[in-house]
Amino acid sequence: MPSFKLDDREIPFEKGDTIIKAAWRLGVEIPHYCWHPGLSVAANCRMCLVEVEPPPGGRAMMLDILKWDATKNDYVPDRKPKLQPACQMQATDGMVVRSNTSENAKQARAHVQEFLLVNHPVDCPICDQAGECKLQDYWMSQSRMGKRMRDEPVHKPKAVPFGDKIVYDAERCITCTRCIRTCDELAGDHMLDLRERGNKNEVVLAPGRALEGDYQLMVEHVCPVGALTSSHFRFKARVWTLKESPSICTGCATGCNTWLDVDPREQRAYRLRPRDNLAVNKFWMCDDGMMTYEGQHESRVTRAAVGREGSRAKSAVDAAVTKAAESLKGVTGNHVAVVLSAQHSTEDNFVAVELAKALNGRLYLSAKPAWRGDKILRNADQNPNRSGAVAVATGATVGTLKDLVAAVNASTVNAVIALGGHSDVDASSLTGLGQLPLVLLASHQTALAAQASVLLPAATSFETDGSFVNAKGKAQSFKRALRPEGDAAPGWELLARLGRAMGLDLAYTRLRDVRAALLARAPLAHPEYTPAAPASEASAETAPTA
Ligand code: SF4
Ligand code: SF4
Numbered sequence: 001m002p003s004f005k006l007d008d009r010e011i012p013f014e015k016g017d018t019i020i021k022a023a024w025r026l027g028v029e030i031p032h033y034c035w036h037p038g039l040s041v042a043a044n045c046r047m048c049l050v051e052v053e054p055p056p057g058g059r060a061m062m063l064d065i066l067k068w069d070a071t072k073n074d075y076v077p078d079r080k081p082k083l084q085p086a087c088q089m090q091a092t093d094g095m096v097v098r099s100n101t102s103e104n105a106k107q108a109r110a111h112v113q114e115f116l117l118v119n120h121p122v123d124c125p126i127c128d129q130a131g132e133c134k135l136q137d138y139w140m141s142q143s144r145m146g147k148r149m150r151d152e153p154v155h156k157p158k159a160v161p162f163g164d165k166i167v168y169d170a171e172r173c174i175t176c177t178r179c180i181r182t183c184d185e186l187a188g189d190h191m192l193d194l195r196e197r198g199n200k201n202e203v204v205l206a207p208g209r210a211l212e213g214d215y216q217l218m219v220e221h222v223c224p225v226g227a228l229t230s231s232h233f234r235f236k237a238r239v240w241t242l243k244e245s246p247s248i249c250t251g252c253a254t255g256c257n258t259w260l261d262v263d264p265r266e267q268r269a270y271r272l273r274p275r276d277n278l279a280v281n282k283f284w285m286c287d288d289g290m291m292t293y294e295g296q297h298e299s300r301v302t303r304a305a306v307g308r309e310g311s312r313a314k315s316a317v318d319a320a321v322t323k324a325a326e327s328l329k330g331v332t333g334n335h336v337a338v339v340l341s342a343q344h345s346t347e348d349n350f351v352a353v354e355l356a357k358a359l360n361g362r363l364y365l366s367a368k369p370a371w372r373g374d375k376i377l378r379n380a381d382q383n384p385n386r387s388g389a390v391a392v393a394t395g396a397t398v399g400t401l402k403d404l405v406a407a408v409n410a411s412t413v414n415a416v417i418a419l420g421g422h423s424d425v426d427a428s429s430l431t432g433l434g435q436l437p438l439v440l441l442a443s444h445q446t447a448l449a450a451q452a453s454v455l456l457p458a459a460t461s462f463e464t465d466g467s468f469v470n471a472k473g474k475a476q477s478f479k480r481a482l483r484p485e486g487d488a489a490p491g492w493e494l495l496a497r498l499g500r501a502m503g504l505d506l507a508y509t510r511l512r513d514v515r516a517a518l519l520a521r522a523p524l525a526h527p528e529y530t531p532a533a534p535a536s537e538a539s540a541e542t543a544p545t546a
């Protein structure tokens with residue numbers, strides 16, 4: 001593989017890589033504002049300047065300059081190497097690049113930084129970006145200069161709404177055009193533009209346009225400074241009070257990788273951000289996915305309850321589990337329906353299948369109805385784990401909720417144990433289920449919750465470790481970020497407790513036991529499953545070299 005030297009480190013690169021991209025791939029940062037790995041190169045901020053040594057025998061590109069000479073108390077002619085933008089310059093084999101080891105590059109960055117702050121309001125104390133702002137970071141690492149300009153800074157429009165999700169502050173904007181390129185290149189719609197020149201330069205809505213569509217929040221996400229803020233997060237939290245956890249979006253079957261930011265003091269979710277995964281979502285998420293965190297604390301089932309709606313009484317989880325087991329006593333054979341959930345983790349569904357096997361029950365699947373997909377990220381299936389739920393059934397027939405309603409009407413099912421219970425059928429058609437023992441494990445009030453005879457509080461994917469399998473069959477795990485609300489517990493744990501209360505052999509008490517069984521029985525749905533190398537590859541690896 002070709003490589004070049006950056007400071008004292010060897011950086012391998014792929015054909016077509018720029019210096020900054022090859023370094024980024026290795027986790028080496030060259031300071032930058034306008035460059036973004038998922039966007040085209042604009043090379044307008046000049047923060048990424050580096051010194052490139054001429055090839056042996058070659059001639060360095062030099063600039064004529066005036067340099068201050070203290071002994072002469074005057075400027076004297078001098079020359080210095082012409083610096084190159086690392087975001088635009090292609091890497092070539094054997095090239096020698098100096099970034100942190102070049103005084104010229106360091107000085108240039110300090111001056112770019114000073115220039116960007118000349119008219120900046122420096123309103124960090126009330127800026128949502130404070131704590132994760134590139135202007136702050138690079139002032140600390142590249143500049144630390146006091147402001148030399150004494151004139152009144154140029155004032156520009158503040159708090160300009162760009163649609164109903166994004167607010168723009170032109171005084172904080174460094175006109176890097178990342179937001180404009182995101183509209184053009186991700187959404188494929190030129191909704192934002194630049195107007196004026198020099199210190200009057202600002203981002204505006206393109207003539208006759210509004211900021212709209214499913215990827216508006218990405219313009220805020222790519223803004224390296226506090227110029228674009230999102231209405232849902234604006235003035236809600238300081239980022240240094242938040243803690244990030246790796247999670248998977250529950251919005252659809254794409255399974256975008258996310259960071260969930262929570263305030264551990266309040267045990268509250270504050271935002272979701274894309275977590276880069278080149279194989280799944282690259283650097284992006286859609287707006288609906290980013291807003292799924294809002295549902296975390298709404299309409300939750302936090303306590304167990306026994307009895308139908310209207311005569312329902314709150315209960316301790318243990319007592320409700322005992323009650324549920326009693327109500328299911330005697331209803332075995334294939335008259336028991338176990339409803340899997342395309343919204344719940346693979347682990348929850350796996351234990352539900354184990355329970356169904358032990359009861360010789362029939363399997364069904366509850367899911368949210370289809371929504372608007374697109375060719376960018378959004379999958380038409382609004383469920384994060386249809387593939388995982390089906391995979392753990394290991395070939396058994398899995399009916400839909402519509403099939404379940406038909407089976408109940410035909411009296412072939414006379415008891416139901418259900419997970420989640422989101423419904424893609426009309427809620428009124430579920431009323432027949434309200435005549436049967438219906439044990440529901442749910443994190444939120446769902447269409448089935450109104451019909452349940454026993455309701456058990458299940459943890460959400462933010463409150464428990466687990467995994468989903470996306471539409472392309474990729475199993476991905478997520479981590480617990482919040483304490484379960486109220487008495488909520490992981491779905492797999494509640495199902496195992498219910499099974500034991502019914503006298504069944506469901507010994508799962510730890511997630512690792514569930515995962516081990518999952519690996520043995522449905523390995524493709526296990527997030528850490530790696531297929532064994534084919535025999536031909538294995539022998540190629542061990543074959544002696546000629
Ligand atoms: S609003 Fe942000 S992303 Fe857009 S040009 Fe200004 S600084 Fe760059
Ligand atoms: S595309 Fe799907 S998985 Fe990705 S952010 Fe949107 S809703 Fe979530």
Ligand code: FES
Pocket residue numbers: 031032033034035042043044045046047048049085086087088
């Ligand atoms: S990152 Fe802006 S010029 Fe290179």
